[in-house]
Amino acid sequence: MKRYLLPCLLLLPLSGIALAQSQTTTADWDKLSAEQRDILIAPLRARWNDASPEFRARMFDHAQHWQSMTPQQRERARHGRNRFDEMSPEQREHARAVFSHTRTLSPEERVRFHEQWRQMTPQQKEAWVRAHLPPRDPTDSK
Numbered sequence: 001m002k003r004y005l006l007p008c009l010l011l012l013p014l015s016g017i018a019l020a021q022s023q024t025t026t027a028d029w030d031k032l033s034a035e036q037r038d039i040l041i042a043p044l045r046a047r048w049n050d051a052s053p054e055f056r057a058r059m060f061d062h063a064q065h066w067q068s069m070t071p072q073q074r075e076r077a078r079h080g081r082n083r084f085d086e087m088s089p090e091q092r093e094h095a096r097a098v099f100s101h102t103r104t105l106s107p108e109e110r111v112r113f114h115e116q117w118r119q120m121t122p123q124q125k126e127a128w129v130r131a132h133l134p135p136r137d138p139t140d141s142k
Contacts, residue, residue: 100134
């Protein structure tokens with residue numbers, strides 16, 4: 001028993017450090033140190049500084065829109081982004097084309113479009129996508 005007591009006593013301070021670190025990294029924003037906040041913000045700062053004025057405006061618009069969303073809307077947006085991340089490059093291309101086209105339609109026109117889309121064969125969908133490819137966003141890595 002004594003043989004195990006000494007190693008446990010030596011490791012005890014380390015467990016306190018790990019606990020303190022996990023508590024600070026999961027703390028509310030106001031409880032984080034300036035250094036921890038800077039670590040979190042640095043990637044966004046770099047992306048902002050590297051962006052064109054047009055893309056900065058888009059980033060800001062997206063941030064404002066996100067703030068106005070309900071928790072349910074945010075969850076739905078996260079779900080859609082996760083689905084997009086799991087798509088193949090071909091599926092992403094199709095999704096971009098359909099989204100780019102349907103975002104300008106009225107709700108009724110959008111419903112009609114989706115009904116037509118479901119009736120198309122894979123070859124017809126491919127031809128439609130090729131004819132309606134949106135311009136690529138140079139900042140999008142996927």
